[in-house]
Amino acid sequence: MTQVQINLQVFPPMPVVLVGTHVAGRPNFMAQGWITRCNYEPPLLAVAINKGHYTYEGIMQTRQFSICIPGRDLLLETDYCGIVSGRDEDKADLFEVFYGNLPSAPLIADCPLNLACYVVNELEFTTNTLFIAEICEAYADNTKMDGTRPGFREIDPFILTMPDNSYWSLGEPIGKAWQDGKKLDGE
Numbered sequence: 001m002t003q004v005q006i007n008l009q010v011f012p013p014m015p016v017v018l019v020g021t022h023v024a025g026r027p028n029f030m031a032q033g034w035i036t037r038c039n040y041e042p043p044l045l046a047v048a049i050n051k052g053h054y055t056y057e058g059i060m061q062t063r064q065f066s067i068c069i070p071g072r073d074l075l076l077e078t079d080y081c082g083i084v085s086g087r088d089e090d091k092a093d094l095f096e097v098f099y100g101n102l103p104s105a106p107l108i109a110d111c112p113l114n115l116a117c118y119v120v121n122e123l124e125f126t127t128n129t130l131f132i133a134e135i136c137e138a139y140a141d142n143t144k145m146d147g148t149r150p151g152f153r154e155i156d157p158f159i160l161t162m163p164d165n166s167y168w169s170l171g172e173p174i175g176k177a178w179q180d181g182k183k184l185d186g187e
């Protein structure tokens with residue numbers, strides 16, 4: 001095996017979510033791959049959003065957004081939300097929406113996992129703004145749980161790879177985190 005140098009536009013595999021916010025008083029949703037948790041307590045996550053997106057306008061106005069995690073049954077709608085801008089097409093009626101305590105964080109009834117978030121900080125880059133937000137409320141479909149926790153086999157989320165622009169299913173569990181490595185301890 002030889003390691004070869006490749007183009008710098010490299011992306012780790014990404015979970016696919018929908019970012020919801022209110023723009024001009026209407027719910028709007030965009031597809032999002034650049035998302036990560038970034039603090040444990042308080043529970044913070046970060047999303048990198050292009051400054052040209054309609055969603056960006058909404059988050060700048062309201063400081064609130066939702067992270068809605070779709071299952072594979074919502075793949076077409078999710079991809080559509082990543083192709084079409086709310087500036088050109090109203091995406092509000094694509095989903096049945098509900099709300100928790102944040103009035104500008106629209107949640108999606110058909111998404112098995114929904115997080116309502118409030119922006120606490122932001123970092124400006126050339127094309128994107130990284131919004132860091134606190135998860136204020138979390139909702140899960142009670143038929144897709146593993147005990148009291150989200151059951152990811154049941155949720156059936158999907159993954160994006162770039163630059164081949166493919167969606168992948170999660171696949172089978174192949175190990176236990178913070179556990180399997182112990183087998184190498186003391187070798």
Ligand SMILES: Cc1cc2nc3c(=O)[nH]c(=O)nc-3n(C[C@H](O)[C@H](O)[C@H](O)COP(=O)(O)O)c2cc1C
Nearest residue numbers: 030031032033034049050053054055082084085086
């Ligand atoms: C799978 C997928 C993932 C995407 N991830 C991001 C992302 O992380 N950040 C971003 O700014 N745009 C991302 N986009 C592009 C936006 O979703 C797309 O431009 C969308 O139409 C913007 O909608 P809006 O103008 O209504 O906000 C992604 C698109 C797709 C299809």
